[in-house]
Amino acid sequence: MAGGLRESVLVQLTLLAVACALYWSTLGQTFSDVGSAHSPMFFPRIILVLWIGLSCIALVNALREPTDTERPHSLIRLGVLVGAVVVYSNVITTYGFFLSSAVLAAVALPLFGIRQPLVVLAYAVIVPGSLVGLFNHMLGMPLPTSPFTYLF
């Protein structure tokens, strides 16, 4: 419970801090301003004020009524998967769709409980390979290729 409380308060505090920082960022800006509704910051400021207000209420709620957030079954499993997906979304255009996807599949499948190396290897090669074959070579809608070969 205490962990859940700390986590939900932290999330609400982060949302509040982000909203405040964004509002603060609007104050120093100068635009070719010709009236309130013409100002590019007129509407975002209204929304940010509402965001800050709602964040405050949500923060008070989180402090008063601690939510029993279920802890992840395995933090390591989740952390590795999130990391892998974030890195994956960064490297697709550099190393190509096939190589990046094969590595991601090889990491993700064991995390989800597939332990047979042959199955992992087959999936990691066949699924991304089929997608590359379909899009790059049949439909003519090329996915990013690696720096090593134009084929994948």
Place this chain on the structure above:
Amino acid sequence: MLSHLPDAVGLLISLEGTLVLVLGTVLGIILGAMPGIGSTVAVAIVLPFTLTMGQSAAILLLLAVYAGSVYGGSISAILINTPGTPQSAATCLDGYPMAKRGEAGLALGWATVASVIGGLVSAVVLVFAAPQLAAFALNFGPIETFALILLGLTCIVSVSTGSVVNGLLAGMIGIFLSTVGGDPIIGEFRFTFETWQLYSGFNLLAVVIGVFALSEVFMRASAKPSPVSELVDFRGVVLPKWEAWKGRLRNLTKSVLIGNVIGVLPGTGAATAAFISYAEGKRSSPNKDNFGKGEPDGIVSSEAANNAVTGGALVPTMALGIPGDAITAVMLATLTLHGITPGPRLVDDNPTLIAAIFLGFFVINLLLLPLGLLLSRVAAPILRMREAYMMTAIVLLCAVGIYFVRGNPFDLLVMGAAGVVGFVLRRHGVPMAPLVIGMVLGPTLEITLRQGLILKDGNFFAFFESPIALGLTLVALVALLLPLIRAGLATRRVA
């Protein structure tokens, strides 16, 4: 619109049109049958692939996936007691007990026929109601449109599962995200922080796919691995005989009506319709004592209502440009991406396209019958597929889809970030549907508010001189405050 019917038929019977209708329905049924994917994720996965298609094919593909997935959810609900979509949760109550006593085929038969009838009637409602509503909305200027969008935004309250405050907060975050990039009136850049990739704002699809599909993968990874469900004995769909319908037609009619009415109301959704209809069926059916023990009326109530919502939900989406839920918000985004502006002028400006969409929606619901009969047997073994394969494939398909939108590596980063943020927020009860609704409605809300203020010399109260705007704002206020008052009263009663 009738004069454009021949052209619309031409679009539908073309190779692309036919393929899209059949493949979309097949894909929808299979994706809908997979527990955890659901209609929104199914539509989100398919969406980027529509960008290379023509306008009508793209919209029809999404409609087919949408209608197919709502029906597909009943397959897993009946065979493994796990609803493929939230809309089918009520179907489990009687579908699975029927399946356990060896009548899985018949249970699916009831679900198939009820779904088809519900969907067909909702297609008729869509055809007649959407143009009427659009014709009325043609009188709207920026002030009335602002009030209308405000009313549309109140559906955030009803789609907010858990805390209303968190739902509204997500809505504000969504509206804020829509303001990043060029200002719609004077063109200056906002919140770009010298990052040129942000000049055109956040890609809506990258955010939608991130917060729905990718965050779902993380949610599954954070939960205990689920064992593969055991299938009950199933040898294909058995359609109920005509005599078996005796005494059930009243329940069917009522369920279809409930689905249509609830579908038209923004923010209520198919799951609500299914449960309200189930409750009404249980109250009024002559077989009410058998509800929960494998009563066909229970399946009919749930399935007829949830499929009847599909057409109803498209009425405000098409006619007013207001999405009723996350799925119709994604549909709205697709229309915009294809250069179509949903709203009052949609029918007048694109008569052939609209005729094709309406006709296509009718055909999709007809296709549910043969394809449902055929695919139930195919979908059943898929239900035993391990989560690992499905989740990994979803990540790969999300990346493929997003890359095809603009070929922009930055969109992939946005998708990854949206997935992580979506996961963290969902874990703490912040729903994602309001965020998407806010992002879709945000730009229109901003431009109509600012245009209205410029027209009225900055006097906001002059907005209420328009009776339509006043009426819509009052309805919006009631819609916003009613759940809050109810929640407050409930808390006081508990205390």
